[in-house]
Ligand SMILES: Nc1ncnc2c1ncn2[C@@H]1O[C@H](COP(=O)(O)OP(=O)(O)OP(=O)(O)O)[C@@H](O)[C@H]1O
């Protein structure tokens with residue numbers, strides 16, 4: 001006689017939310033360590049980092065030199081790296097949810113190129129704007145233009161690559177290549193018209209680097225990124241539902257059109273602001289969400305915050321590498337992320353080959 | 359009550375539905391049958407608000423065009439004929455997506471609902487499996503569990519809720535076909551409304567309270583099973599000789615293809 005067993009009612013089977021919560025706690029810890037490491041990492045040795053940090057908060061006192069190194073040189077760089085890393089990873093995850101496709105990345109599909117075009121146009125052509133507008137927009141002009149550039153490219157990309165709510169990988173990547181080529185060409189044309197001063201700005205900016213980070217730059221882009229990061233979790237229910245298709249998302253009560261518009265705005269804001277201060281940094285947006293989805297599942301409510309944390313950590317570590325390998329010179333951080341992210345992307349491609357060819 | 363009047367849909371220049379009228383009552387399982395391409399899915403999509411169609415659909419007296427997606431989601435749930443899933447969800451995670459659909463907050467939900475729904479469709483113990491690793495029939499039942507979770511209570515604040523099922527048993531074995539059809543009946547008997555697109559006429563005859571027979575974008579017949587399932591209408595619509603019968607213990611209609619008359623059983 002066979003004994004029938006009760007159906008397995010273990011309450012946590014298939015539930016990865018606790019895992020996601022544990023990962024978040026771990027990532028917060030790692031991020032703090034990474035930030036402290038990055039603050040202590042630099043050409044100027046024997047700096048009392050902890051002392052300077054405490055002094056900045058009004059506890060104790062250290063030399064003016066240490067204060068300057070920690071608060072005026074390293075801190076803006078660390079904060080920029082963390083914010084930009086978070087922005088790139090979260091915008092990657094949102095873009096992948098929007099396109100229902102794990103291979104979407106702001107760098108690969110032309111969004112960064114579009115934002116870069118906006119930024120270059122603002123740097124070079126901004127001089128032609130009426131003085132009143134220039135004074136009004138001030139340093140926000142570049143961030144605003146990068147946002148508009150990124151937004152327009154995402155919108156065009158979505159129109160071209162999506163039919164009846166479906167995006168094929170091939171169309172998406174090819175449309176991205178075309179858009180990047182077009183915006184790249186126009187950007188090149190504009191660079192031709194730039195003055196020597198502007199050219200220096202452009203070269204510096206185009207390297208994809210956090211080396212030029214200053215408080216002044218961070219103040220223009222930081223709030224935009226912060227707003228995008230804080231509002232991204234509100235998209236999570238819609239992005240989850242969209243994974244089942246546009247029609248199903250609508251059945252589940254999502255206002256699909258509004259949700260797509262908001263997602264595109266969110267991606268454009270994050271990428272635009274990030275590109276405006278650091279130039280294009282690739283692959284963070286694809287590697288980070290992919291790794292996290294692998295271990296904690298695709299639910300966006302826990303995926304997006306963890307992407308922000310891991311994105312920040314990855315960029316801080318990449319920045320430390322970029323400052324070390326060819327010291328005393330520095331490698332643009334974009335080269336470091338591409339060196340790690342490129343092979344990783346190929347690995348994802350290989351793993352998903354059957355799905356992509358189908 | 360669900361009532362659709364003068365629904366017309368064209369794709370490009372080609373008309374797919376011509377002034378179709380459709381009424382279903384709460385407390386009943388209403389099946390839509392008809393040959394491939396007759397417009398069953400299109401009618402369902404028009405009534406669930408997927409498509410902009412001419413005509414009007416009222417759900418419990420309210421025009422669906424006047425309801426927000428969230429308000430609609432609280433009143434009806436839809437099982438599509440097919441679908442693909444972009445990311446690797448576990449069974450539990452996927453079913454849980456239906457949990458707060460259309461609701462403003464996550465509060466006040468029974469956390470065990472996904473597991474209850476999975477048990478109902480015969481998938482207890484599948485919570486931790488990945489959806490993409492399941493068989494076709496298992497996947498169809500997971501989606502049904504998600505849909506059930508969305509409108510678990512058949513009646514909410516005195517108003518019936520509506521289940522729209524597009525071929526809910528097409529991928530299922532005979533045992534699970536019966537389980538799912540019984541589940542749909544139970545939902546109707548508890549006061550909800552069920553509209554199901556069906557291909558299996560005998561299963562339809564066994565479980566449906568009402569049937570609408572669609573052919574080439576027109577309603578050919580609508581009513582109780584014994585009114586709709588007639589030799590003439592069925593044979594004309596499906597383009598093959600069909601004969602209905604009423605086997606004694608069942609008493610309802612039973613449909614047999616007449617091609618069977620020209621064949622000898624292999625074992626005979
Ligand atoms: N999006 C579309 N664009 C063009 N034609 C369509 C579209 N959707 C459906 N059709 C056509 O409309 C007709 C009715 O389609 P529908 O999907 O409603 O059929 P159905 O009765 O559900 O068939 P089946 O039994 O095969 O599911 C078909 O001829 C189909 O080719």
Ligand SMILES: [Mg+2]
Nearest residue numbers: 398399400439
């Ligand atoms: Mg159909």
